[in-house]
Every structure is written in structure tokens, then in C-alpha cells.
Amino acid sequence: MATMFNVYNPATGELIEEVTAHTEGEIKQAIKKGHLAFKKWAAVNAHERSKLLRSWSQKVQENKESLAKTMTLENGKPLAESLGEVDYATSYIDWYAEEAKRIYGRTIPAASESKRITVSKQPIGLVAAITPWNFPAAMMTRKAAPALAAGCTFIVKPAVETPLTTIRLIELAHEAGIPTDAIQYVNGRGSVVGDIFTSSEFIRKITFTGSTPVGKQLIKNSADTVKHVTMELGGHAPLIVAEDADLDFAVTQTIGSKFRNAGQTCVCANRIIVHESVLDVFADKLAKEVQKLKVGNGLEEGTNVGPIINKKGYEKIVSQVNDAIEKGAQVLTGNKYDTDEEKGYYFVHPTVLKNVNSTMDIMHEETFGPVAPITSFKEIEEAVEIANSTPFGLAAYFFTNNYKTGMYLHDHLDFGIIGWNDGGPSAAHAPFGGMKESGLGREGGIEGIEPYLETKYLSVGNL
The missing domain is CATH 3.40.309.10 (Aldehyde Dehydrogenase; Chain A, domain 2)
Incomplete structure (x- = not known):
């Protein structure tokens, strides 16, 4: 029998919706699908990925009012703020739709006439995200958009308090033509899903927005498989x-x-x-x-x-x-x-x-x-x-x-x-992130796509 959890309106205490929590097996299956989809998605040329992201942004804007209402119902923030967050969320999709076409390599002058040296960038692989309840739209797109733009596949666990906004955003991504296995969501308790994410051999990067104690635990758990991490943690x-x-x-x-x-x-x-x-x-x-x-x-x-x-x-x-x-x-x-x-x-x-x-x-x-x-x-x-x-x-x-x-x-x-x-x-066009115990890495700006890319160096000899 499926496990359910309830989403309540914090302004009234009323039940909004019952959401099914994914089992461990279902989560692992979703991860495997994302991993298998990676090679195909990474092979899609940057201009096509850019076009699909722009289509996603358009779909989100077409559904702006309904998305904002859902956000206010599950989060509680004033509707005007929710409408503003939808715009903020799409600004990340729009920005990284353009950055997809600006993932540049370079040529380095060699110290020998018989050599050529080039540096290229390639997507890191399957990315897993854990997002907070306070900005259920923007914190997801701020991670998903650069990941998809870079050629990574993406799976997200939204906060149990506010899963509905994220679910709808991903449905719209699929409607826009982004493959279903390239961007997915799973629902469940953070500690359970977090352990599955960090232990998975298929996930190459964890990106998290939330409390510093949870972030520290995710960093520790990710060390065993040497995952890349981006952490946007607490502030004061x-x-x-x-x-x-x-x-x-x-x-x-x-x-x-x-x-x-x-x-x-x-x-x-x-x-x-x-x-x-x-x-x-x-x-x-x-x-x-x-x-x-x-x-x-x-x-x-x-x-x-x-x-x-x-x-x-x-x-x-x-x-x-x-x-x-x-x-x-x-x-x-x-x-x-x-x-x-x-x-x-x-x-x-x-x-x-x-x-x-x-x-x-x-x-x-x-x-x-x-x-x-x-x-x-x-x-x-x-x-x-x-x-x-x-x-x-x-x-x-x-x-x-x-x-x-x-x-x-x-x-x-x-x-x-x-x-x-x-x-x-x-x-969206500026780097967001903290120093000290407030995190690792940056989101937004030209810096925001770098954590989703690996650097590959090629030295060609005997020319």
C-alpha cells in the first residue's frame, strides 16, 4: 500500500491535497532512468536545448496565475509575491536557455611545435536536487535550468510542505518537449531520499538549498562516491x-x-x-x-x-x-x-x-x-x-x-x-551563494552553469 503525505494550507490548516510518497525502489528506478537518459540528452545540440528551455519558460508564463495560486495555497506567501516568484523562476530558465549556447572551450599555446592543446567542457551527468519550501518554484528552476542547459539530466525532491508547485513545473517542462526522463521529481522524507541520492552510483552531483546542518550531512554522505556538491545553506x-x-x-x-x-x-x-x-x-x-x-x-x-x-x-x-x-x-x-x-x-x-x-x-x-x-x-x-x-x-x-x-x-x-x-x-544574471558555513558554489550568472560541467583537457602530439 502506497504511503501518502498531506499538503496543508498554512493560512487555514485545511488539507489541499494528498501526495504519494515514492518508495525506495521507485526512487532508485527514477535515478536509473535519469542516468540512462543522460547520454541521449547530452547529445542534443546546445541550440536545441536552448529552444526547449525557452519553450518551458513560455509554458510557465502561460500558467503563471494558476502556478502562483498553487504556491500561495501550499506556502502561504501573499499572491503578489507568488506571482513575482513565477517571474523570478522563469528568469533563470530564460538566462540559462541563452547560456546553453555559450559553453566555451579554449585552445592553449603548446610549448612544443608538435603539440596542440585544447580544453573542452562536457556535462557532469545526472544531477539530484533537494529544494526548500520557502521558494518552491525559483529554487527548483535555479538548479534545473543550468543543469539541463549544460546537458545534464535532473531529478529533484521538493519539500514535503510544498511539492505541488514543483510537480506542476515539471509537468510543464514535459509539455514543452523536454524528455520525461531528463527532468523528474520524487517525493518523500528528506533524510530518506537524501541518503538514496548520496549513495547512488548514478548521481554525479548533489545540489541543495536548506539548513546548514542538513547541508553538512549531505556533503559528508556525498564524499563516499566523490560527488560534486553545490550548497546554498543558512544565513543570518x-x-x-x-x-x-x-x-x-x-x-x-x-x-x-x-x-x-x-x-x-x-x-x-x-x-x-x-x-x-x-x-x-x-x-x-x-x-x-x-x-x-x-x-x-x-x-x-x-x-x-x-x-x-x-x-x-x-x-x-x-x-x-x-x-x-x-x-x-x-x-x-x-x-x-x-x-x-x-x-x-x-x-x-x-x-x-x-x-x-x-x-x-x-x-x-x-x-x-x-x-x-x-x-x-x-x-x-x-x-x-x-x-x-x-x-x-x-x-x-x-x-x-x-x-x-x-x-x-x-x-x-x-x-x-x-x-x-x-x-x-x-x-538570475548574478552569482548567488555564500561564504563560510553558508554554502559552497554559486547559482545564477555565468558562474551558475560551471558546477554542472566537467573540464576535459586534450594534448595532441606528434603533429
């Missing part, structure tokens, strides 16, 4: 506001970064570090604007902040807020909750905390919720020290109109993605 982003910053602009950008998807993003601002001379003004402006945000069901018009994905996430947020208050933090707005544990929904009203310090858990642990903790600094070196005092290095933001301050911050912040007067720097 600082947002620095210098004394010369445009405060109104900084407030707008901070809200966009912090409260998107109810703060459930790996790059959202988690620690707001403000110069002491503008602390009170910035904090008051931020709290005033945050109070305007509407909390509710993502399908309701005007909703800005949706639900927390589950009870575990909700409890972590509440624990961090309570800890901060007990240790002296001042609540400027928020610290309100609408929950129904019996029905299974959890809403956290956007919260702004002032007078936060390094003794509080919220300064050391990724929140993944709509809480903005504000602390202060005197000298710019102190702001950098606070920002870098974490094992994570995914994203950082700063606001200043002084180019010396800006260049100093760029040079000294240990983060892979930095926004200077920009709270939303992510883009």
Missing part, C-alpha cells in the same frame, strides 16, 4: 545603516528585505545595525511603516505578510522574541500572534525590537520570521565586527551615500551577496 544577514544614510529609503528597503515571505527567506535582514546618531529616528520610522503591513491569508487582497509555515517555525520565533524581551529589548510594534493549534495555522504580526544586544538569541540564530531586531554602533569597525560575528556569510546589506564607507564595508564584510543601498540584490 546583517543590515547596516550608516549615519549619512537616506533613512526613508533605508526603511523601505529594510521592510522589503525583512518581511518578504513573512521573513522566511535565507537572505532576509536578521540583524539591523544602526549608527547611534540616527538610531531613534530610524527605529521610529521603521516601526511606523511596519504597522501598516496587513497580516492574513495570502489569497486575500492587500495581504503583505502571510502565515508561518508550521508550528516548529512559529515556536522558534516566539522563543527568540521572548528571550529578547526578558533581556531588555523594547517592543516598538508587534509581538502579537494569531494562532489556532487545533486547525494548524500560525500568524506572527511584524515585530520591531529596539535595544537588542549580543546576549540575546536573536542575534546569533537565524529567525526565519517577521521580526526586526535593532542594535546600534558608534564606529564603522564596530558595525563590521557585529555583522561578521556569525559562522554564516550568505547576504549582507548596508545603506550609506559615502563611497569611502561603502567600499570599506564591501571589502570587510564576509558575505557572498552584498546590497549597497539595495535590499533586493538577487537576480
